[in-house]
Amino acid sequence: MLSINSARLACLMLVTVLAAVSPADEPEDELKAAVVLSFLRYGEWEQVLPPNGALTVGVLGRPEFAQVLRHSLEGKSVNDHSVHVVELKSVAAQQVCQVVYFASDKGLDIKAALETPALARVLTIGETRDFLESGGAVNLFVLDGHMAFEVSKDALERSGINISSRLLRFGQIRSRKQGDRT
Amino acid sequence: MDTRLLITLALGSAGIVSAQRVGTPTDDLTNLSVDDLFQLEVTSVGRKAQELSKAPAAIYVLTAEDILRSGATSIPEALEGVPGLSVERVDGRMWSISARGFARLFSDKILVMIDGRSLYTPLFSGVLWDMIDVPLENIERIEIVRGPGAVMWGPNAVNGVINIITKKARDTRGTLVSVGAGNDVYGSVLARWAAAPTERLAYQVWTKLEDENPADSSKGSYAQIPGVTYTNPAPITDLNTESARLGFRVDDQVSDKDTVSVEGDVFKLGREDALGYPQVIRQSMDFVTADTSGTGGFVEARWTHTNSAGNESSLQFTFDKNQIDYPFVGGESDNLTIDFQKRLQTSDRNEVYWGFGYQHYSDSTYSNGVIGFQPAAGMYCLGDAVLRDEFQLIPNRLLASAGMRVDYTSYSRFDYQPSIRLLYTPSARQSLWAAVSRAVRVPSRVDRDLAADEGDLMIGLLPIRELLWGSDSMRPEVENSLELGYRFQSGQRWSADFATFWSYYTSLAAVAMPQHLQVQTVDGMPEFLMNLVAVNAATARSYGGEASATWQLTPVWRLRPSYSYLDEAPRLPPNHMWMLDTSGYRHQGAIRSQYDLSRHLQLDLTARAQSRNTVWDLPGAVLFDARLGWRPARDTEFSFSMQDLTGREIVETYAQSPFVSIPTRRTFLVRWVQRF
Numbered sequence: 001m002l003s004i005n006s007a008r009l010a011c012l013m014l015v016t017v018l019a020a021v022s023p024a025d026e027p028e029d030e031l032k033a034a035v036v037l038s039f040l041r042y043g044e045w046e047q048v049l050p051p052n053g054a055l056t057v058g059v060l061g062r063p064e065f066a067q068v069l070r071h072s073l074e075g076k077s078v079n080d081h082s083v084h085v086v087e088l089k090s091v092a093a094q095q096v097c098q099v100v101y102f103a104s105d106k107g108l109d110i111k112a113a114l115e116t117p118a119l120a121r122v123l124t125i126g127e128t129r130d131f132l133e134s135g136g137a138v139n140l141f142v143l144d145g146h147m148a149f150e151v152s153k154d155a156l157e158r159s160g161i162n163i164s165s166r167l168l169r170f171g172q173i174r175s176r177k178q179g180d181r182t
Numbered sequence: 183m184d185t186r187l188l189i190t191l192a193l194g195s196a197g198i199v200s201a202q203r204v205g206t207p208t209d210d211l212t213n214l215s216v217d218d219l220f221q222l223e224v225t226s227v228g229r230k231a232q233e234l235s236k237a238p239a240a241i242y243v244l245t246a247e248d249i250l251r252s253g254a255t256s257i258p259e260a261l262e263g264v265p266g267l268s269v270e271r272v273d274g275r276m277w278s279i280s281a282r283g284f285a286r287l288f289s290d291k292i293l294v295m296i297d298g299r300s301l302y303t304p305l306f307s308g309v310l311w312d313m314i315d316v317p318l319e320n321i322e323r324i325e326i327v328r329g330p331g332a333v334m335w336g337p338n339a340v341n342g343v344i345n346i347i348t349k350k351a352r353d354t355r356g357t358l359v360s361v362g363a364g365n366d367v368y369g370s371v372l373a374r375w376a377a378a379p380t381e382r383l384a385y386q387v388w389t390k391l392e393d394e395n396p397a398d399s400s401k402g403s404y405a406q407i408p409g410v411t412y413t414n415p416a417p418i419t420d421l422n423t424e425s426a427r428l429g430f431r432v433d434d435q436v437s438d439k440d441t442v443s444v445e446g447d448v449f450k451l452g453r454e455d456a457l458g459y460p461q462v463i464r465q466s467m468d469f470v471t472a473d474t475s476g477t478g479g480f481v482e483a484r485w486t487h488t489n490s491a492g493n494e495s496s497l498q499f500t501f502d503k504n505q506i507d508y509p510f511v512g513g514e515s516d517n518l519t520i521d522f523q524k525r526l527q528t529s530d531r532n533e534v535y536w537g538f539g540y541q542h543y544s545d546s547t548y549s550n551g552v553i554g555f556q557p558a559a560g561m562y563c564l565g566d567a568v569l570r571d572e573f574q575l576i577p578n579r580l581l582a583s584a585g586m587r588v589d590y591t592s593y594s595r596f597d598y599q600p601s602i603r604l605l606y607t608p609s610a611r612q613s614l615w616a617a618v619s620r621a622v623r624v625p626s627r628v629d630r631d632l633a634a635d636e637g638d639l640m641i642g643l644l645p646i647r648e649l650l651w652g653s654d655s656m657r658p659e660v661e662n663s664l665e666l667g668y669r670f671q672s673g674q675r676w677s678a679d680f681a682t683f684w685s686y687y688t689s690l691a692a693v694a695m696p697q698h699l700q701v702q703t704v705d706g707m708p709e710f711l712m713n714l715v716a717v718n719a720a721t722a723r724s725y726g727g728e729a730s731a732t733w734q735l736t737p738v739w740r741l742r743p744s745y746s747y748l749d750e751a752p753r754l755p756p757n758h759m760w761m762l763d764t765s766g767y768r769h770q771g772a773i774r775s776q777y778d779l780s781r782h783l784q785l786d787l788t789a790r791a792q793s794r795n796t797v798w799d800l801p802g803a804v805l806f807d808a809r810l811g812w813r814p815a816r817d818t819e820f821s822f823s824m825q826d827l828t829g830r831e832i833v834e835t836y837a838q839s840p841f842v843s844i845p846t847r848r849t850f851l852v853r854w855v856q857r858f
Contacts, residue, residue, distance in 0.1 A: 034211040034219055072212055129610045130578065147220055170220045
């Protein structure tokens with residue numbers, strides 16, 4: 001039986017937490033932004049960048065993630081290359097991105113977008129369960145309360161991008177059987 | 183009730199609240215090293231639920247953050263409020279923990295593992311919770327699986343599995359010192375040091391010293407049979423327990439494909455007990471105090487070989503040795519296990535798991551005559567083989583899993599435990615699963631070799647001495663179970679999990695009452711003996727369900743409500759009684775609130791409710807816990823936690839043995855954690 005004191009306590013708990021509700025950023029998105037920056041830091045692109053040219057990350061899907069990514073990465077630099085973030089409406093016309101991030105979105109046809117020739121030399125990062133199977137290179141997810149990622153070795157090889165083992169040792173490397181359907 | 187503290191907390195938190203985020207005190211996550219980045223706890227839970235959606239079983243996970251933010255000081259306290267799990271306090275050191283019913287001090291239908299090492303002892307088919315302690319700071323997560331899990335997890339996982347997974351040495355690099363003090367845990371010190379000299383090698387050593395006393399002028403009570411309880415004539419003031427532990431772990435990636443982990447610990451424990459020995463049941467009991475001691479340790483080695491992502495082998499060896507001396511029974515035990523498992527992806531749609539294991543257990547016991555074993559020394563061997571196949575009937579939509587475990591034991595010869603599971607995932611956000619399983623609980627030394635003196639039972643004016651005996655003819659207890667579950671995840675905001683089950687048990691252990699009394703003479707006087715002998719005579723039916731959800735209301739506030747329903751119907755034939763009565767609460771509910779007042783300040787509140795315990799006639803109750811954590815710097819944390827805020831004094835269960843039960847009480851703990 002709930003006593004009066006217990007009921008009073010429960011009300012207090014409720015009042016306390018209700019008073020505290022306030023909108024804010026997604027913490028998971030901030031961690032994802034930091035992981036994206038890590039891939040820029042530990043990646044090597046065959047495509048030659050102009051001296052002091054920008055490293056560009058394109059974002060498809062959730063506009064709020066593009067905001068978080070811009071907030072976290074704009075102003076940063078990697079090996080003397082400044083980092084820029086652009087929102088993409090489609091990948092077909094993209095010319096400048098070294099990384100394209102597929103922020104999960106209901107309306108996004110990820111598989112079709114990944115087959116676009118414009119992404120052949122781009123590091124594709126996603127956050128959906130079938131991202132590697134759709135042809136993506138890196139998939140971010142949360143495992144046991146921590147950020148984790150899985151990498152398609154074949155997709156990386158196709159794109160000619162080399163990721164340092166110092167970063168890859170934190171992820172799961174998927175083979176052709178699990179990662180790609182090519 | 184002291185609500186002033188809560189009012190202060192409430193007012194304080196309301197004043198501090200602003201638009202702040204959950205997370206670490208680090209201002210800019212992009213400045214973190216990759217090592218630190220992947221160690222950070224992610225507070226958004228929806229995605230974790232998505233990962234769980236791949237499991238065709240009822241699983242609940244306590245993360246390291248959940249455990250530390252619960253304010254728990256031991257593993258059983260951390261497990262309180264987990265859906266489907268009965269966690270009942272006996273005296274604050276001993277616990278009755280079980281899943282989906284059959285809860286008692288020596289719960290025998292749940293498998294408990296730490297890093298794949300089973301804590302389930304063939305001595306009595308259960309877990310000595312009072313002898314186990316894993317520093318909570320070392321735990322990566324605890325997975326709680328309800329329902330039969332033998333094929334996936336190991337033998338004797340009849341009603342569930344508690345799988346405790348500790349952190350890898352690499353994930354604990356640096357030095358950690360944790361110091362706590364309060365009115366239950368008087369003093370607790372953990373010191374841990376870990377280093378990773380190369381990218382492949384990491385090692386960790388730790389030591390923990392603890393002094394606790396869960397009693398404080400507490401009312402002590404005992405019950406041998408339902409309806410007959412005794413109260414200790416004096417308040418219980420001294421249940422003091424002192425323990426020391428020393429542990430280590432080494433993880434070495436010896437090649438690109440091979441990883442070796444070795445871990446172990448040694449412990450020494452001494453404590454005071456308040457005991458009640460029944461003399462004449464319903465009329466008199468002897469109340470005494472005595473000492474309990476325990477020493478022991480274990481070593482575990484695990485080798486994992488990964489040929490490719492879909493081709494992995496692991497070989498595990500464990501050995502543990504314990505000397506445990508309760509006031510009325512004691513002994514030493516050696517337990518050795520070897521286990522090999524292989525996972526092979528044979529095609530895009532099919533994975534095969536197979537393995538085999540061997541266990542060799544031996545013990546040597548002694549007794550003061552109240553509870554003992556005949557013969558005093560025993561040996562038990564178990565060999566097992568398991569085969570399981572997972573096939574994608576419809577790729578990424580419908581998964582079928584079928585498996586079988588076969589055990590060969592010294593006590594029961596061949597036992598088989600099959601399981602068939604289906605998992606349907608119409609979308610990444612939803613999954614529906616169903617399972618049909620048969621599970622067995624193999625007989626233990628208690629079933630076969632028990633010799634217990636229950637005291638004199640008065641029948642009219644005639645005292646009859648009640649003796650309880652095991653039997654070599656005991657067979658495994660068998661469970662057949664149907665399960666159905668559904669999970670739903672809505673973005674990163676909330677997820678929900680529902681499971682329901684129906685189980686039927688046969689060949690349950692009970693004791694048969696004799697048709698005739700035995701008469702013997704003692705000092706020329708006749709004495710009547712009632713010999714109760716163990717038999718597999720009882721059956722039971724149980725059904726119920728569990729619902730749990732995780733709701734990230736805002737990035738700084740997470741709620742985890744849960745509710746469990748259990749309907750148990752044990753059936754005894756005439757002239758039989760239970761060896762030990764079991765009890766589970768019909769209704770259980772809990773809600774955990776984790777709230778980040780700021781980057782540096784956390785407020786965590788838990789409410790736990792359980793309905794009346796009908797077996798022991800114990801009242802239902804709602805208990806509240808709270809914790810306030812302050813992280814002034816990234817490496818420093820202070821916390822103040824209180825259990826049973828309202829100070830409700832509730833006896834949660836009886837030990838049905840000479841051990842005393844004491845009620846819950848308001849306790850507090852101040853803790854300082856410093857990393858270097």
